[in-house]
Amino acid sequence: MEGEQEVLCIEDEHKSSMLQAFRKTIPVMFGYIPLGIAFGLLVTHYGFHWGYSVLMSLLIFSGAGQFLAVALTVAGAGMIEIVLSMLFLNLRHSFFGLSLINRFARTGKIKPYLIFGMTDETYALITGTHVSENAPAPMIYGYITGLNHLYWVTGSLLGALIGQFMDIDLSGLEFALTALFVVLSIEQYRTARTKFPFIAALIAGGLAMIFAESRNMLLISIIIGSLLLMSYEGGRKDA
Numbered sequence: 001m002e003g004e005q006e007v008l009c010i011e012d013e014h015k016s017s018m019l020q021a022f023r024k025t026i027p028v029m030f031g032y033i034p035l036g037i038a039f040g041l042l043v044t045h046y047g048f049h050w051g052y053s054v055l056m057s058l059l060i061f062s063g064a065g066q067f068l069a070v071a072l073t074v075a076g077a078g079m080i081e082i083v084l085s086m087l088f089l090n091l092r093h094s095f096f097g098l099s100l101i102n103r104f105a106r107t108g109k110i111k112p113y114l115i116f117g118m119t120d121e122t123y124a125l126i127t128g129t130h131v132s133e134n135a136p137a138p139m140i141y142g143y144i145t146g147l148n149h150l151y152w153v154t155g156s157l158l159g160a161l162i163g164q165f166m167d168i169d170l171s172g173l174e175f176a177l178t179a180l181f182v183v184l185s186i187e188q189y190r191t192a193r194t195k196f197p198f199i200a201a202l203i204a205g206g207l208a209m210i211f212a213e214s215r216n217m218l219l220i221s222i223i224i225g226s227l228l229l230m231s232y233e234g235g236r237k238d239a
Contacts, residue, residue: 013136021143024129027183028121029151032063036155037162039066044163046074053160057153061117065090092222096123103127107138117145124185200228 036057043053048070056066065086072082096118103126104111125144162168189198204225212220 013139017136017139018143020129021140021147024125025144025147025151028125028148031121031183032148032151033155033158035063036152036157037159038155039063039070040156040159040161041163041168042067042070042159043156044160046070050160050164053156054153057156061119061149061152062086062090063119063152092120093118095222095226096120100126103137103141107141110138110142114141114145117149119148122148196232197229200225200232204228 039057040050040053043056044050056069060066060069068085069082072085077085097115100118100123104114107114122145125148126141129140129144185198189195201221204221207224208217208221
């Protein structure tokens with residue numbers, strides 16, 4: 001009887017965690033699937049086999065990085081150039097990781113996957129999620145990451161298959177990711193205890209737009225924003 005009760009308890013935890021994670025990831029689903037479709041269409045549009053779309057989404061799972069890799073490959077860039085460009089583009093995830101060390105400390109075997117599956121949207125959901133008592137935090141984080149990954153792979157697969165048979169104009173579809181960022185930023189702003197990170201982001205983005213070239217704007221804004229946040233935290237500790 002005790003063994004059966006433990007199994008039922010675990011099943012309830014999984015169901016509760018899955019349901020809570022699914023509700024949280026609905027906005028991401030509506031962003032990732034259309035954008036994944038756009039990526040799949042792009043891959044087949046340039047003459048690559050549709051399987052590359054799914055393979056990249058499974059093993060790389062970096063939306064902007066995947067678009068960049070395809071664009072650079074079509075432009076004739078070498079492997080070293082592509083790898084370095086994707087490295088710098090995804091450098092921001094290292095800052096995400098530093099802020100999640102305590103949250104991921106007790107995630108056990110799924111920790112490597114949580115690190116691999118970290119995206120801007122997943123980070124926003126994990127940091128903004130209040131975990132209920134009957135749903136363990138590691139389980140919630142795992143389902144959030146897994147569902148987001150599934151949405152992206154599903155979109156990439158659909159887009160690649162559609163691209164095999166139809167010629168579709170992709171104009172405007174790339175805005176789905178921008179719109180998703182806006183929605184998640186609003187949710188983060190509402191739940192955040194301090195608003196300074198958002199002020200720092202606006203300042204960093206504005207300065208990068210004025211003084212940096214378009215290809216370096218993201219990296220420069222991350223550096224400026226990080227410096228502002230470190231100065232702010234240092235000032236709070238001194239006070």
